[in-house]
Amino acid sequence: MGIAERKNRQKQALRERILDAARRIVMREGFAALSMRKIADAIEYSPATLYLHFASRDEIAHALCAEGYAQLLETLVPLAGIVDPAERLKALGRAYVAFGVTHRETYRLIFMEDQSYMGAALAGAGTSVAGKIKALADDKAALSATDPMASATATTPATEVNDAAAAAADDDPGAAALHLTMAALEALKAAGRLPASTDTAVWAEAFWATLHGIVALNLTCPVFPTAPLDTVVDVALDAWLGASQAAPHTAPPATRRAAPARRVASTAGAGMQTTSSADRGSAPSSPASGGKPAKAPPGKTRSPGTKRKTTGT
Amino acid sequence: MGIAERKNRQKQALRERILDAARRIVMREGFAALSMRKIADAIEYSPATLYLHFASRDEIAHALCAEGYAQLLETLVPLAGIVDPAERLKALGRAYVAFGVTHRETYRLIFMEDQSYMGAALAGAGTSVAGKIKALADDKAALSATDPMASATATTPATEVNDAAAAAADDDPGAAALHLTMAALEALKAAGRLPASTDTAVWAEAFWATLHGIVALNLTCPVFPTAPLDTVVDVALDAWLGASQAAPHTAPPATRRAAPARRVASTAGAGMQTTSSADRGSAPSSPASGGKPAKAPPGKTRSPGTKRKTTGT
DNA sequence: GTCTATAGTACGATAGAC
DNA sequence: GTCTATCGTACTATAGAC
Numbered sequence: 001m002g003i004a005e006r007k008n009r010q011k012q013a014l015r016e017r018i019l020d021a022a023r024r025i026v027m028r029e030g031f032a033a034l035s036m037r038k039i040a041d042a043i044e045y046s047p048a049t050l051y052l053h054f055a056s057r058d059e060i061a062h063a064l065c066a067e068g069y070a071q072l073l074e075t076l077v078p079l080a081g082i083v084d085p086a087e088r089l090k091a092l093g094r095a096y097v098a099f100g101v102t103h104r105e106t107y108r109l110i111f112m113e114d115q116s117y118m119g120a121a122l123a124g125a126g127t128s129v130a131g132k133i134k135a136l137a138d139d140k141a142a143l144s145a146t147d148p149m150a151s152a153t154a155t156t157p158a159t160e161v162n163d164a165a166a167a168a169a170d171d172d173p174g175a176a177a178l179h180l181t182m183a184a185l186e187a188l189k190a191a192g193r194l195p196a197s198t199d200t201a202v203w204a205e206a207f208w209a210t211l212h213g214i215v216a217l218n219l220t221c222p223v224f225p226t227a228p229l230d231t232v233v234d235v236a237l238d239a240w241l242g243a244s245q246a247a248p249h250t251a252p253p254a255t256r257r258a259a260p261a262r263r264v265a266s267t268a269g270a271g272m273q274t275t276s277s278a279d280r281g282s283a284p285s286s287p288a289s290g291g292k293p294a295k296a297p298p299g300k301t302r303s304p305g306t307k308r309k310t311t312g313t
Numbered sequence: 314m315g316i317a318e319r320k321n322r323q324k325q326a327l328r329e330r331i332l333d334a335a336r337r338i339v340m341r342e343g344f345a346a347l348s349m350r351k352i353a354d355a356i357e358y359s360p361a362t363l364y365l366h367f368a369s370r371d372e373i374a375h376a377l378c379a380e381g382y383a384q385l386l387e388t389l390v391p392l393a394g395i396v397d398p399a400e401r402l403k404a405l406g407r408a409y410v411a412f413g414v415t416h417r418e419t420y421r422l423i424f425m426e427d428q429s430y431m432g433a434a435l436a437g438a439g440t441s442v443a444g445k446i447k448a449l450a451d452d453k454a455a456l457s458a459t460d461p462m463a464s465a466t467a468t469t470p471a472t473e474v475n476d477a478a479a480a481a482a483d484d485d486p487g488a489a490a491l492h493l494t495m496a497a498l499e500a501l502k503a504a505g506r507l508p509a510s511t512d513t514a515v516w517a518e519a520f521w522a523t524l525h526g527i528v529a530l531n532l533t534c535p536v537f538p539t540a541p542l543d544t545v546v547d548v549a550l551d552a553w554l555g556a557s558q559a560a561p562h563t564a565p566p567a568t569r570r571a572a573p574a575r576r577v578a579s580t581a582g583a584g585m586q587t588t589s590s591a592d593r594g595s596a597p598s599s600p601a602s603g604g605k606p607a608k609a610p611p612g613k614t615r616s617p618g619t620k621r622k623t624t625g626t
Numbered sequence: 627g628t629c630t631a632t633a634g635t636a637c638g639a640t641a642g643a644c
Numbered sequence: 645g646t647c648t649a650t651c652g653t654a655c656t657a658t659a660g661a662c
Contacts, residue, residue, distance in 0.1 A: 035654080
């Protein structure tokens with residue numbers, strides 16, 4: 001029996017090595033540059049071997065997506081512990097953007113490449129963190145039950161939030177991030193800091209879109225933003241949360257920006273400036289300046305080369 | 314001399330045919346499926362001929378971007394005539410999103426594919442519309458000079474807005490859309506409906522990011538948004554403009570949604586629901602359901618095929 | 627389980643005849 | 645100005661020996 005188990009472990013190990021290599025390639029050269037041959041080269045196996053572990057290049061990509069999304073969730077989930085719902089949302093927003101600009105190619109792969117990759121991420125990774133979210137919900141229940149100040153601020157019974165998160169984890173684990181947002185929104189609404197008429201689902205989607213837009217533009221546009229990224233994020237968060245806080249009952253406009261602590265979570269390291277750490281390297285295309293010149297490989301000065309985007313066929 | 318001119322016309326005509334064919338391919342199959350060979354097939358010329366008109370596949374892509382961006386600007390520019398700055402911004406926002414979801418693959422090409430394409434769009438198309446923007450600025454000067462009600466509402470001297478737009482057209486024609494937004498913002502600020510401390514450049518970028526996020530998610534995410542797209546856009550616009558309107562001096566929150574005419578510009582046809590009209594066809598990858606199976610062409614059940622993303626080389 | 631070898635497809639770009 | 649022919653490259657995926 002021990003033999004079978006060892007073999008199984010070895011098989012798993014190779015699987016991990018494949019994914020590791022794939023992840024590195026994607027991070028360095030972008031998803032477009034990911035090919036079975038390159039992975040095989042990197043792990044010093046033949047291309048054929050890969051097919052013993054993955055049915056296709058796309059299956060590897062899907063696995064990468066799932067991993068990446070799980071990683072994103074892991075950075076978000078702890079923030080659910082922030083008691084003040086507005087601050088919680090801001091922290092979530094900041095952490096989301098920070099993740100996006102830090103793990104650029106990963107983010108791009110999951111959220112900007114193709115429908116199927118996003119689907120794979122949500123379906124695959126959700127299951128792996130559903131447990132964590134529930135565990136955290138329990139933590140939070142304990143926390144806010146103990147801290148009178150907390151439940152006073154939150155207004156909402158702690159269980160409501162937890163239920164929302166837990167239900168999210170069960171129902172559609174993939175959309176966990178969205179449900180994390182909605183839970184905070186419900187709390188905000190219950191506290192009267194958001195119009196009762198607010199449709200939290202729509203609000204959450206629009207809010208997400210804003211964050212996604214900031215990340216996506218940063219990844220695609222050479223010079224976005226002109227101002228420091230942090231500043232843009234802050235402006236956006238204020239637009240969504242600073243303002244709506246003063247909406248329903250005539251709250252003094254002066255308190256619009258009066259929320260307690262600025263900068264709750266830095267999560268992904270120091271600043272999140274355009275040129276961060278991970279997921280960096282030569283741009284997928286246009287290695288040097290303008291088009292895609294220079295660096296002729298072996299042959300003449302032709303300029304061959306194509307990359308993928310596997311047509312169905 | 315007439316002969317040379319005729320030849321020139323013919324050359325231009327072929328150039329147009331090439332771009333037409335390319336545009337159709339991109340709209341139908343996505344940018345990844347655009348290849349010189351396919352274009353050549355479509356116009357019934359040999360691939361080699363294309364190189365007499367364009368130096369590379371990328372140059373064609375750039376031309377496509379420039380065209381697309383010019384088209385976008387053309388739908389936005391007329392909206393600069395809306396007097397109330399908040400309404401103007403909302404109209405711009407709605408038109409922007411409508412354009413994005415209507416011309417899906419075009420939008421994707423310009424704003425979501427690669428840095429260089431966005432650069433090409435801004436550089437190339439801007440010049441072609443700079444004149445139009447200036448002309449419009451003049452129109453608007455005439456308009457608001459004649460209409461006392463207009464200048465009363467706008468508070469700002471009409472010339473300020475026009476100058477901003479005109480300057481934008483001169484300086485960096487590509488960023489014209491952004492400057493269109495900033496002009497409206499300045500007006501809003503001058504009218505005291507936005508805190509004087511607002512950094513319009515940052516605000517405009519964040520606002521743009523929101524719109525881009527909505528479009529981008531719609532293009533990438535299978536089920537975004539859950540609610541009708543219009544609703545999400547409205548929520549976002551309210552977050553940015555509804556609220557900030559009541560900010561500086563204690564304006565009654567009740568008037569938050571009191572702006573005159575809802576739904577100013579429909580621009581790109583009727584509703585802008587997820588499945589719009591133009592730029593549609595089989596998805597670039599995954600023709601049928603999940604991965605990219607089925608539809609084996611001539612050979613066996615292999616599954617060859619690759620697409621591009623020209624590596625530098 | 628792993629490799630070599632290869633089938634099959636696609637691509638960008640160019641040389642050189644007409 | 646247009647074409648044919650072709651080079652050089654890249655890729656996925658499989659068959660079949662070891």
